[in-house]
Amino acid sequence: MRKIFCLLTSFLVFTSLFAQTSNPLLATDVEMQQKWVDSLYNNMTLEEKVGQLFMVQAFSNQGLAHENIISQLITNHHIGGIIFSKGDPINQARINNIFQEASKVPLLIGMDAEWGLSMRLDSTYAFPWNMTLGAIKDNELIEQVGKQLGEHCKRLGVHFNFAPVVDINTNPINPIIGNRSFGEDRDNVTEKSLALMKGMQGAGVLANAKHFPGHGDTDTDSHKTLPSINFDAKRIDSVEFYPYRKLINEGLSSVMVAHLSVPALESREGYPSSLSYPIITEILKQKLQFQGLIYTDALNMKGAANFGSDGEVDLAAFMAGNDVLLIPEDVAKGINKIVEAYNSGIISEERLAHSVKKILQAKYKVGLNNYKPIETKHLVEDLNRIQDKTLSEVLFEDAITVIKNKEELLPIRKLEKKKIAYVKMGDDDGSTFFKELQKYAKVHEVSDDNLDGLISKLSGYNTVIVGFHRSNDNPWKDYKFSDKELVWLYEIARNNNVILDVFVKPYALLDLSTVTNFESIIVSYQNSEVAQQKSAQLIFGAIPAKGMLPVSVGNGFHAGDGVAYANLSRLNYGLPERVGMSSEKLKKLDSVAQYAVDKKMTPGIQLLVARKGKVIYNKNFGTHTYDKKSEPVAFDDIYDVASLTKILATLPLLMELEDKGEINLDSKLSDLLPEYANSNKKDITLKKMLSHYARLKPWIPFYYATLDSTKHPDPKYYRKEPNKKFSVKVANNLYMRKDYQDSIQKIIMDTDLLNKESYRYSDLPYYILKKYIETYYDQTLDVLVQDHFYESLGANYTTYNPYVKFSGKKIVPTEVDDYYRYQEVHGYVHDMGAAMQDGVGGHAGVFSNANDVAKIMQLFLQKGFYGGKRYFKPETVDKYNTCYFCDEDNRRGIGFDKPQLGDVGPTCGCVSMASFGHSGFTGTYAWADPDEEIVYVFLANRTYPKADSNLLLKANIRTDIQRLIYEAIID
Structure with missing residues (x-):
């Protein structure tokens, strides 16, 4: 063990000579930053230094007992950071202020807010999911998402957003990534990730690319087990590493290492990547020359905890090359274990200083050298700004994708000749979509308890719009057609001209054995109100069709496909700021x-x-x-x-x-x-x-x-x-x-x-x-x-x-x-x-x-x-x-x-x-x-x-x- 860490120390000195020229954690006033970092570090006890490595999970909706537990970790164990999960913004700001007040060294605050704070907090605005953003061709819009996400985080006192997800999702049944990925094309994922990173970091919030080395082809949930990535090293290097190279060269602040088994990169069977020295140190630090902060994935996940109790897993993660130990099982035991390793010479002073000073550099860069409490007045309003809603509207407009358009049925023209029916499928609400359709034409909702009755009722219509609506509550909700729905869908398409519009991730279309009888197919990605509104507007040509598929979905539809068409100069509906008007004044x-x-x-x-x-x-x-x-x-x-x-x-x-x-x-x-x-x-x-x-x-x-x-x-x-x-x-x-x-x-x-x-x-x-x-x-x-x-x-x-x-x-x-x-x-x-x-x-x-x-x-x-x-x-x-x-x-x-x-x-x-x-x-x-x-x-x-x-x-x-x-x- 001593030999490994002596080699590690020598490696750190060596790679510092040949690493990328720009350290992403350096502030513009680098000399002042270094003085602040050295001053804090030199005045810390060993236990305080080790405490900086730990980032614990906190909830703003679990009451005083939970708050007291976190406060004790701050005062007794000098933890370096907190990752907030779930609650509401006012309570989070309140307890954040309490925690910062209690901490001798300002806390580094993180959140897993991939598409907005609403992923973790109530009453805040959500941007579209990454899969939806992956359908957008204009990457400047993605950078704007990053900027506004960063502004949200900064307003709430959050310094690190655990985004972007740079996983290239090549497995349709991936249960944990899916909608969180920008798609399957490595170039598209890379450009989207880079744009999001630039936007966030431009707003003063540090980005975090995850999940290294790549979580895109897993078929099990890493929160419940240890998934395996079974590609060879060449494939991983050309696909999974691809976005990391670009982001690192462009100043990426941090990386989260995944909870995965990757046999091609780690020879020990079933050994988690988050504890792997070859993956973290030899590849991420040495081969890819990454100098930013390295986070573990949550150390309380199954598989990681199996590699030792009493702090062993924390020590293993640190020895592997991680800087920040995220959501440990037991902070006290982890600190004790690392202190013991330091005192016994297993961990050198150089190794400890390397990570702790990087953490302090990050704190300085986000302004914690001049910490101010969060102002709660107007906080909710500031997290639900009109510019956020406006951007979301634009994003959905640009994302919604037409993938089939036989005989140019879309956009619908010659309304005087159309008799249009709407048939709702799925288990979620489609009323917004239906109401929006009715703004353009005489559209009737048609339903029946049995298929024959439905087909009979639809016989009087020459165009049938089928909306498939599934829950938009979170990215992991069920998105598939039921067997009954597929039977009904095929029969409707056999008898009518059908426009199929799916308000779920595009993988739902993999359930279709054939699309021969469908005249048009639209992917609207999510069942939000704005997605329903914009999709209806697109059907009638009030807005143009611009989107592209971020993933392949069978039946000859591949990533990058998308039928484009111009608008027909019909009225569309949206927010005043889109056309130079003030919502507030109106x-x-x-x-x-x-x-x-x-x-x-x-x-x-x-x-x-x-x-x-x-x-x-x-x-x-x-x-x-x-x-x-x-x-x-x-x-x-x-x-x-x-x-x-x-x-x-x-x-x-x-x-x-x-x-x-x-x-x-x-x-x-x-x-x-x-x-x-x-x-x-x-x-x-x-x-x-x-x-x-x-x-x-x-x-x-x-x-x-x-x-x-x-x-x-x-x-x-x-x-x-x-x-x-x-x-x-x-x-x-x-x-x-x-x-x-x-x-x-x-x-x-x-x-x-x-x-x-x-x-x-x-x-x-x-x-x-x-x-x-x-x-x-x-x-x-x-x-x-x-x-x-x-x-x-x-x-x-x-x-x-x-x-x-x-x-x-x-x-x-x-x-x-x-x-x-x-x-x-x-x-x-x-x-x-x-x-x-x-x-x-x-x-x-x-x-x-x-x-x-x-x-x-x-x-x-x-x-x-x-x-x-x-x-x-x-x-x-x-x-x-x-x-x-x-x-x-x-x-x-x-x-x-x-x-x-x-x-x-x-x-x-x-x-x-x-x-x-x-x-x-x-x-x-x-x-x-x-x-x-x-x-x-x-x-x-x-x-x-x-x-x-x-x-x-x-x-x-x-x-x-x-x-x-x-x-x-x-x-």
Whole structure:
């Protein structure tokens, strides 16, 4: 034994002459560091020096007794460090401060936080697992993960993070590495590990590469037994050692030696690598010339403890070349054993000083020479920062991988031709995924207790999305398909076009004996909410497909494979900071909207903000009505959008006709409708009509003439039951004479014009243009706008006469009518003139939710392009979004409202002059700004129960919210 350690001492002196030029533990002020290290070391007793070698495990959730045990180890045995496991951040910070206060030499604090502190602590943010990160091509993102992980650790007083895992996982059934590895390709693993290391160490937290010499091809759990690596030395050198070489040359701070049996490197049978002199000293220190700290794996694992009690295993680990003895079985016995070996000459002073001074160097480098207690104020907030959530969102976007895409089914296009079903498999929740899918298309969840029933139900669908959802609680959860699920999956794929999306590690696909009948396969890696959201967005082309497989999964799918495609310019959903907005500042919108509800300006509100194609704020407030039992406003509730109909229905159809060359802004009314040839309106142009500059009356109360002397619907014009003559449904059990619609058109044609040209807002152009459009196509406006726009846009909540398609529970009432229909207006258009047109007006009648309105506004913002389809030419949008009569004090564009020219107008006064939108009588508002790429939608039913008091407008709620949106811009 003495001979071995004399050789060891000679070896340490020899290798110090030929080691890498940069010691990763040296600080920038190396002379000051050396003085601090020497001063501490020279004033320590032997027992204190040996105590520095030990790092014990502590928990912040096990109470006072446990804390006392650790405190005694600090005061009685002078341990050098603590590895924290499990608990919560506030308690960890508290007891960390207690432990540091009790320690004569500041403690080196470590954590096993491979993908974030949440692995060990509650209430902290998690980044994706390494397997997920392995699918990302952009390694700068991985470095950013390391940086932000380092910042978390530093904030919590943690100096060492036991990451990255550099194991090259070549064994799919590896029970302990799996999701913790970046994958099977040595170059990808190396580059990812290096990036993570650089990020962490750049943030001032020391990295730890594990598990040396390589844990990637084990099939047993090292926590329960001693796994074996049975490759020859050549293979281990070329694969397992590969990442270590690169990281060591780039300044790696520390390495953890694995609990493995490696016969090719250690000749003693069943001898753990963590106790092996050939592996640690001859290979890691000599061959690879590593100068940083060397940690054992946990010394309390089975296999290590079998090599002696009473501290023998600790002595063996130190003799093998380790510097830090991690989680020993018995600190007192370990220290005693090493002290005995020192006193008997087995361990030299040089050997002890070598490790202890390295530990002290590390302490200096992380700032423990100037130790300060952890500040607990705002600690939880600092560990759950918006930038961490933002980064995680980006990571999942870049990781999700399409590995099969037959006939380019993905991203899904031509929504008008798709009938889509979602089938959930697995034992975990997939509701977030399903809800996100529904933002893009009409998707139904289909299930059944037996396979035949399910196949029958799916027969009406031409696209089936199967989501396989397993628990995301930790990386070791079960990820496999059950035998029943495989049978069902094959049968569904045999009968339907299937998109299979697995929210588990890609090894689940190894269970598939064939993928012939699957049109598309997506690997989403984890079943987190953000993974589910981003995967749905990828399916519909709202975000591009970028990821690559980190491992091979059979059926011809190899590491590095991945089908890439660009986005289709559909709205996606994410965090404000992604597009230069502040989440914190946007919270002010909550207050204003809630104030409007609380003050009974409107029963409820849907509020949405998008920027640069990303919906960053989408919230609901209040209820459908003021009834205490009323439904809370939900995402898929639909509102009567009133005059937004003008730009959501009539205007797009006119733009389309302009593109076809059928009309232009100089088209005269007599050209559009020949019956106007002899009227006083024959020379009115489309430009003037839609700019509200055509001398048309603002409003004609058509319904007045249909009331009797008691101001109720006159039986001459109305019936309670429909028949051939009375078929225009204006409300529940109220049907108007069909021929009265012709009377409305004649009244408009015969009415006088105003005396002079000036800006006067009028609905009448939209009655006239509805007639023109329907005559041109020989089809009703509601059918036309569905066929031409809504279905292909995926605006599935947008419709006229919603009572035909939707449950009354999803339709928000607009008024309790006591002047015309004498009932609650619920599911029927509020506007009387539109109601008299069977609910289908060119100026009113559309019902929608905020998300659908945003799609149409985004279509305008993107100059007529959305979802991979061009609806109209960019120059057409520009033409309609122009104020032609601004010099005459008329702010209006063609159909669109525009910002005010003076102090009073439809906006906050803080939007660009290129912006455009419209408002509606029921309290609705939609606005788009090309300069800032902002879409803002506000839906309300301020007319409920009565329309006469417009508190919403008087309080400037909609424009105040608009102002706050612009104040939230931070780029």
